[in-house]
Amino acid sequence: xxxxxxxxxxxxxxxxxxxxxxxxxxPFRLLCRTFGAALCYTEMISCHGLVYDMKxxxxxxxxxxxxxxxxxxxxxxxxxxMGEAAAIVSGMDIDIIDINMGCPAKKVVKKGAGAxxxxxxxxxxxxxxxxxxxxxxxxxxxIRTGWNHDAxxxxxxxxxxxxxxxxxxxxxxxxxxxxxxxxxxxxxxxxVKNNVSIPVIGNGDITAYHEASxxxxxxxxxxxxxGRGALGNPWVFTPGGTPATLAGRMQGLTHHLQLIRQYSxxxxxxxxxxxxxxxxFKGITGGASMRRQIYSAPTFEALFELTRSF
Ligand SMILES: Cc1cc2nc3c(=O)[nH]c(=O)nc-3n(C[C@H](O)[C@H](O)[C@H](O)COP(=O)(O)O)c2cc1C
Numbered sequence: 001x002x003x004x005x006x007x008x009x010x011x012x013x014x015x016x017x018x019x020x021x022x023x024x025x026x027p028f029r030l031l032c033r034t035f036g037a038a039l040c041y042t043e044m045i046s047c048h049g050l051v052y053d054m055k056x057x058x059x060x061x062x063x064x065x066x067x068x069x070x071x072x073x074x075x076x077x078x079x080x081x082m083g084e085a086a087a088i089v090s091g092m093d094i095d096i097i098d099i100n101m102g103c104p105a106k107k108v109v110k111k112g113a114g115a116x117x118x119x120x121x122x123x124x125x126x127x128x129x130x131x132x133x134x135x136x137x138x139x140x141x142x143i144r145t146g147w148n149h150d151a152x153x154x155x156x157x158x159x160x161x162x163x164x165x166x167x168x169x170x171x172x173x174x175x176x177x178x179x180x181x182x183x184x185x186x187x188x189x190x191x192v193k194n195n196v197s198i199p200v201i202g203n204g205d206i207t208a209y210h211e212a213s214x215x216x217x218x219x220x221x222x223x224x225x226x227g228r229g230a231l232g233n234p235w236v237f238t239p240g241g242t243p244a245t246l247a248g249r250m251q252g253l254t255h256h257l258q259l260i261r262q263y264s265x266x267x268x269x270x271x272x273x274x275x276x277x278x279x280x281f282k283g284i285t286g287g288a289s290m291r292r293q294i295y296s297a298p299t300f301e302a303l304f305e306l307t308r309s310f
Contacts, residue, residue: 001013001014001015001212001213001216002014004038004199004201004222004223005199006096006138006140006167006168006199007138007139007167007168008138009069009095009096009138011038011039011069011223012038013036013038014038014201014212014216014221014222014223014224015036015037015038015212015223015224015226015237016037016038016039016040016041016170016201016223016224016225016226017029017032017037017039017040017041017225017226017227017230017237018041018170018203018225018226018227018230019041019042019043019044019071019073019098019100019142019227020043020227020228020231021043021044022043022272023043023231023276024040024041024042024043025043025060025264026062026063026064026067026259026263026264027256027259027260027262027263027264028256028259028276029042029067029070030064030066030067030259030263031234031252031255031256031259032230032234032237033066033067034234034255035234035235035236035237035238035252036237036238037226037230037234037237038069039069039070039071039095039096040067040070040071041070041071041072041073041098041225042060042061042063042070042071042072042073043060043073044073044074044075044100044103044108044114045057045060045061045072045073045074045075045085045089046074046075046076047074047075047076047078047081047082047084047085048076048078048081050074050084050085050088050089051081051084051085051088061089061092061094063092063093063094064263065093068093068095069095069096070093070094070095070096071094071095071096071097071098071140072089072092072094072096072097072098073097073098073099073100073142074086074089074097074098074099074100074131075099075100075103075108075113075114076113076127077111077112077113077116077117077123077127079123079126079127079129079130080130082099082127082130082131083130083131083133083134084134086130086131086132086134086135086139087134087135089135090134090135090136090137094137095137095138096137096138096139096140096168097131097135097137097138097139097140098139098140098141098142098170099127099128099131099139099140099141099142099166100113100114100142101114101115101117101118101124101141101142101143101157102114102115102118102142102143102144102172103115104144104176104179109176115144115147115176118143118144118146118147118151118153118157118176119147119151121153121156121157121160124157124160124161124164125160125161125163125164128141128161128164128165128166129164129165131165132164132165132166133165138167138168139165139166139167139168140166140167140168140169140170140201141158141161141166141168141169141170142169142170142171142172142203143157143158143161143169143170143171143172144171144172144173144174144175144176145171145172145173145174145175145185145188145189146175146176146188147175147176147177148175148176148177149175149177151175152175152185152188154171154188154189154191154192155188155191155192155194155195156195158171158192158195158196158200159195159196161196162196162197162198166198167198167199168198168199168200168201168222168223169192169196169198169199169200169201170200170201170202170203170223170225171188171189171192171200171201171202171203172184172203172204172225173185173186173188173189173202173203173204174204183205184204184205186202186215186218186219189202189204189219189221190218190219190220190221193219193220193221193222194220199222199223200221200222200223201221201222201223201224201225202215202216202219202221202223202224202225203224203225203226203227205229206224206226206229206236207226207228207229207233207236208229208236208241208242209235209236209237209238209239209240209241210241212224212226212236231276231279232253232276232277232278232279232280232281232282233252233279233280234252234256235252244284245284246281246284246285246286246287246290246310247310249280249281249284250280250307250310252280253277253280253307254307254308256276256277256280257273257277257300257303257304257307260273260300261300261304266300267299267300270299270300270303273300273303274294274295274297274303277294277303278291278294278295281294293306294306
């Protein structure tokens with residue numbers, strides 16, 4: 001697979017971990033980097049939380065040298081605050097600032113952020129310009145194809161983003177109204193690619209390495225972003241693919257748990273860890289029993305012991 005360059009940042013391959021709120025924390029990003037992802041995105045981070053120094057928001061910005069390069073995703077609808085947030089994170093150990101213009105969640109959209117910006121390209125342009133004015137880091141913008149099927153705006157929107165200073169575009173090939181249902185529109189993603197000269201990273205429903213390479217070939221995209229397909233499956237970033245045995249899957253989970261132990265406070269986030277862990281055993285003989293054992297583990301150490309004793 002070819003390398004990907006975003007402004008000055010050279011990536012070793014075109015495979016990128018998508019931002020997933022609640023999932024793409026530091027341990028998971030490190031895991032995906034180890035398995036071959038060239039770049040990982042943080043969960044979306046509120047510009048207000050950064051500007052007002054909120055503890056929980058600041059915790060989400062934590063990075064370590066081993067995971068670089070890393071992209072930090074900002075969301076918000078106020079150009080001034082987004083600019084201030086960009087200035088703040090530019091002083092952190094990150095490599096790309098991404099702007100979320102695709103999130104369909106009600107609480108985000110009703111404030112005019114995320115996918116709502118697809119309906120307000122002037123405001124979106126002001127946000128992108130303000131972010132670019134406040135950083136020397138590469139800036140990417142993550143969008144959807146449009147608000148609904150009658151308003152497929154991605155090709156024009158991407159051009160606007162390029163003209164406003166963005167150095168790359170990530171496109172999830174669905175509209176806001178689709179949510180996460182229906183099919184991913186590769187054709188519109190390819191049209192975005194043809195309409196801009198900055199790198200385009202396509203996204204949506206890729207669950208295996210070979211699908212990623214097929215997607216790159218068919219759409220002409222420069223990169224591919226993988227989200228849900230990486231959950232419980234960091235092998236999506238490796239040519240060899242997902243192990244077919246429980247033991248092989250267990251090795252991946254053990255590695256993940258080691259990173260969780262090293263970089264977080266596991267007993268405080270046990271439910272979240274079990275959610276990750278259960279996903280390693282989907283679609284495999286013996287998987288259901290393994291998931292039951294995972295969900296009944298009373299502590300993180302008990303869960304860890306389960307993998308060790310396997
Ligand atoms: C649980 C969950 C959380 C997500 N969080 C974010 C987010 O914080 N920022 C963002 O731009 N997209 C977010 N997305 C969208 C994904 O980045 C991605 O565009 C979408 O899931 C489609 O790609 P996939 O099929 O590879 O998962 C989220 C999706 C899911 C399912």
